[in-house]
Amino acid sequence: MRPAEQLLTELGISEPRDIDIDAIAYCVGAEIDYRSLTGCEAQIIGRADRAVIYVRKDIRPTRKRFSAGHELGHWHHHRGLSFVCRPEDIGRPIDETSKNAERVADAYAADLVLPRFMIAPKLQAMDRFTLNQLIELAGSFSASVTATAIRAVRLTRNPVILIAHNFFGRRWQWPSITAHGLRVRDDIDARSSAFGQLAAPGKLAPPRKEPASYWFERRHIERFDVDAQSMTTVEGESLTLIRILDQELIDIYAH
Numbered sequence: 248m249r250p251a252e253q254l255l256t257e258l259g260i261s262e263p264r265d266i267d268i269d270a271i272a273y274c275v276g277a278e279i280d281y282r283s284l285t286g287c288e289a290q291i292i293g294r295a296d297r298a299v300i301y302v303r304k305d306i307r308p309t310r311k312r313f314s315a316g317h318e319l320g321h322w323h324h325h326r327g328l329s330f331v332c333r334p335e336d337i338g339r340p341i342d343e344t345s346k347n348a349e350r351v352a353d354a355y356a357a358d359l360v361l362p363r364f365m366i367a368p369k370l371q372a373m374d375r376f377t378l379n380q381l382i383e384l385a386g387s388f389s390a391s392v393t394a395t396a397i398r399a400v401r402l403t404r405n406p407v408i409l410i411a412h413n414f415f416g417r418r419w420q421w422p423s424i425t426a427h428g429l430r431v432r433d434d435i436d437a438r439s440s441a442f443g444q445l446a447a448p449g450k451l452a453p454p455r456k457e458p459a460s461y462w463f464e465r466r467h468i469e470r471f472d473v474d475a476q477s478m479t480t481v482e483g484e485s486l487t488l489i490r491i492l493d494q495e496l497i498d499i500y501a502h
């Protein structure tokens with residue numbers, strides 16, 4: 248079990264609603280103070296056994312939780328040190344195996360806010376793996392949809408890919424284990440649901456079938472369809488969940 252999950256277990260916390268970040272911080276000798284900050288989103292002033300954490304008070308509640316968790320990650324992994332973390336240091340969904348201090352703190356925050364041992368059973372109980380279900384899941388963990396969706400995609404055996412776009416193209420992608428090796432296009436196809444959401448953000452539509460060529464640039468891939476469902480995130484990007492409908496697409500193109 249990873250350190251943040253270990254801590255939750257030691258504290259006897261087993262339900263999402265009981266993940267009280269301020270109380271958890273108190274238990275490990277850190278105090279969180281929400282206040283106005285300029286030039287950074289959160290910071291920790293750490294000594295040997297006590298830390299003070301400042302988190303910007305005028306950010307979204309889900310973001311506040313994650314940023315506080317990020318500083319607790321610094322407290323766990325980089326005890327005694329002080330950090331000043333800018334918005335771009337916190338919650339960047341890239342390689343979670345990175346040893347970079349900011350990524351290590353992010354991984355801790357994700358484990359604290361969305362612990363695997365709580366989310367895995369909920370994923371198993373989900374009848375469908377859709378954005379609607381993931382939004383609901385995010386709500387129960389008071390976490391952002393993006394962070395929750397990344398977590399869920401990393402844990403599920405459904406053949407899905409989660410992708411974030413802006414108008415300039417793909418920002419990042421996370422394939423699930425069963426879709427591993429598939430790589431979506433760098434650009435954004437103007438016919439895709441992701442582009443539609445960016446151009447005219449609207450209510451979450453159900454998943455729709457789209458030609459796989461909207462998403463992948465590979466020879467003859469147009470004979471396959473995928474299910475795509477897109478939404479606009481608070482970050483102003485589109486978040487799309489692609490479901491691979493045909494195992495053959497994976498067999499041919501994933502490597």
Ligand SMILES: [Zn+2]
Nearest residue numbers: 330332349352
């Ligand atoms: Zn940091």
